[in-house]
Amino acid sequence: MLLKRRHVALLAGLACMTAAFGVNFAAGALFPFLAAEHGWSAAALGAVAGLNTALTGLLQPLVGRAVDAWGARRVLLIGMSLLVAAQMLLSVTSQLWQFALAYGVLGAAGFAASSTPPVSALVSRWFPHRKASALTIITAGINLGQLLVVPAAAFLAGVEGIPTSYTFLGAGAAVLVIPLLLATPTEPPVASAPSAPAKATSAAARSGSLTLTITFGLHALSLYMVMLALPQYAIDHGTAPAASGNLAALAAAASLAAMIATGVLLRRAAPRSLLYALHALRTLALLLLAFAPGPALVLAGTVLFGLSSFATIPLTVAALTEKTPASRLGRSMARAWLVHQTAAALGVAAGGAVHAWTGSYTPLLAGIAAAPLLALVLLLRSRTADSDAGATTQPAPTHTSDTPVPDLPTSLTTEGMS
Numbered sequence: 001m002l003l004k005r006r007h008v009a010l011l012a013g014l015a016c017m018t019a020a021f022g023v024n025f026a027a028g029a030l031f032p033f034l035a036a037e038h039g040w041s042a043a044a045l046g047a048v049a050g051l052n053t054a055l056t057g058l059l060q061p062l063v064g065r066a067v068d069a070w071g072a073r074r075v076l077l078i079g080m081s082l083l084v085a086a087q088m089l090l091s092v093t094s095q096l097w098q099f100a101l102a103y104g105v106l107g108a109a110g111f112a113a114s115s116t117p118p119v120s121a122l123v124s125r126w127f128p129h130r131k132a133s134a135l136t137i138i139t140a141g142i143n144l145g146q147l148l149v150v151p152a153a154a155f156l157a158g159v160e161g162i163p164t165s166y167t168f169l170g171a172g173a174a175v176l177v178i179p180l181l182l183a184t185p186t187e188p189p190v191a192s193a194p195s196a197p198a199k200a201t202s203a204a205a206r207s208g209s210l211t212l213t214i215t216f217g218l219h220a221l222s223l224y225m226v227m228l229a230l231p232q233y234a235i236d237h238g239t240a241p242a243a244s245g246n247l248a249a250l251a252a253a254a255s256l257a258a259m260i261a262t263g264v265l266l267r268r269a270a271p272r273s274l275l276y277a278l279h280a281l282r283t284l285a286l287l288l289l290a291f292a293p294g295p296a297l298v299l300a301g302t303v304l305f306g307l308s309s310f311a312t313i314p315l316t317v318a319a320l321t322e323k324t325p326a327s328r329l330g331r332s333m334a335r336a337w338l339v340h341q342t343a344a345a346l347g348v349a350a351g352g353a354v355h356a357w358t359g360s361y362t363p364l365l366a367g368i369a370a371a372p373l374l375a376l377v378l379l380l381r382s383r384t385a386d387s388d389a390g391a392t393t394q395p396a397p398t399h400t401s402d403t404p405v406p407d408l409p410t411s412l413t414t415e416g417m418s
Contacts, residue, residue: 005185009126010134012180013119016076017141019173020115022149023083026169027052027103028228029154033162040096046352048096050345051104052111053224057341059112064334066113068327072122075330077181079113080173086110087170091163117333120317125187125326132271133263135314140259142310146252211382212320213336215279215375217343219312222286222368225347226305227251233361234302239295247302254306262311271315271322272379278315279376281308286369290362308372 031045066075086107093099119138127134149169157165230247239247258278265274285304292298317333324332347368354364 006126008180009122009184009187010137012076012177012184013123013134013138014141014144015177015180016080016114016119017116017138018144018149019080019141019177020083020111020145021142022145022153023087023107023169023173024111024115025146026150026153026165027107029150030157030162030165033154033157033165034099037162038094038096040099044096048100048104050349051100052108053341053345053348055105055108056112057338057345059109060117060334060338060341061331063113063117064330064332067118067121067330067334071187072118072125072330073181073184073186075113075118076122077178079110079115079118080177080181081110082106083110083114084170084174084178087166087173091166091170116313116317117330117337120314120321120333121329122184122187124321124329128326131321132266132314132318135318136259136263136266136311139310139314140256142313143252143256143259147249147256151249208382209320209332211378212316213339215275215378216316216320216336217339218371218375218378219279219282219316220340220343221347221371222282223309223347224344225351225364225368226286226289227309228348229351229355229361230302232355233289233365234295234298236360237292237295237298239298247299250299251302251306251309254303255310258307258309258311259314262315271319272383275312275315275319275379276376278308278312279372279379282312282372283369283376286365286372290365290369 027049031042031049034040034045035042063075063079086102089102089106090099093102116139120135123134123138124131149172153165153169156168227248230251234247262274281304285301285308288297288304289301292301317336320336321329321332350368351361351364355361
């Protein structure tokens with residue numbers, strides 16, 4: 001029975017991520033259709049998108065508290081229901097203010113309550129000893145949404161019209177995701193928190209959490225900015241317009257491959273070790289894109305960026321919540337995602353401003369390559385500080401809930417049978 005419960009929760013989490021991010025990324029793909037049909041300017045649509053991104057971040061503390069108070073499953077049901085309602089309202093929207101309320105406000109609330117933080121809390125409680133592997137699986141839903149949902153929504157908008165596309169998005173989430181959430185059992189009972197650690201250990205834990213949160217923000221600075229800028233950047237460097245739109249899909253496919261590879265490597269490596277490699281690879285990708293002399297290197301930079309992009313999320317979340325009591329998972333992740341979304345919005349805004357000013361993304365790509373490099377330096381310094389603290393502070397072993405559990409099978413599927 002435990003096997004079925006764990007894997008239903010995992011499947012529901014993957015479905016939530018696929019639907020939530022698929023709907024979120026599809027919004028941008030539908031902007032050209034909205035502009036052509038209603039005459040709305042790119043600036044107006046961009047402003048509403050900015051409202052959506054900002055509100056998603058601002059709602060994270062509220063979502064985190066709700067997760068800890070009500071359970072992740074209930075919050076996900078509320079969030080997915082709001083997301084479905086937003087798409088249904090968008091299918092009958094004809095005025096810009098209606099679009100702003102449906103997508104900018106209601107859609108943001110639905111996305112905030114149905115995406116990474118509550119889903120991560122759900123699977124973390126079901127897979128406490130294989131958290132990083134479980135988070136890697138559900139985060140692959142981000143790429144599945146890009147590869148499956150976005151092209152379908154754009155195709156329907158072109159063939160059947162925008163109302164049909166929004167109806168497809170809402171109905172698909174309602175039919176495929178909400179029943180899975182209803183079938184998902186309530187999370188396991190939350191164990192009592194361990195006794196308060198010594199002051200030195202507590203200070204070290206707070207310092208490590210702050211470092212990870214900062215690196216999460218540095219990761220987000222380039223994430224959405226590059227994904228949105230890739231098509232135009234490729235055209236500026238000689239790629240045919242018809243082929244430029246495929247770069248986002250290529251980055252998503254590379255990211256999905258990285259998720260799979262990360263899941264395998266986690267059997268032998270700690271999340272932090274893999275984060276070092278991903279931040280270093282991101283630095284190389286941004287520099288390659290910034291100074292690419294032609295389409296071939298833009299293509300190579302796109303692949304490297306995809307490999308180092310979304311795989312960073314589950315590893316950071318796993319490291320960030322490694323010692324967080326289950327009763328505080330929602331609030332712990334909410335702070336990190338507030339920083340993440342704020343940094344992402346700043347990156348997108350900076351990308352648009354720099355391109356409008358200089359006519360190119362090259363200066364920003366060259367400068368923003370410093371962000372993952374700084375994240376790597378901070379993580380390495382944090383590791384050194386933790387080693388020094390461990391060398392000077394060695395408390396006597398105690399038998400608490402933090403005592404290591406016996407080694408489990410490396411296969412995630414086998415783990416579910418334990």
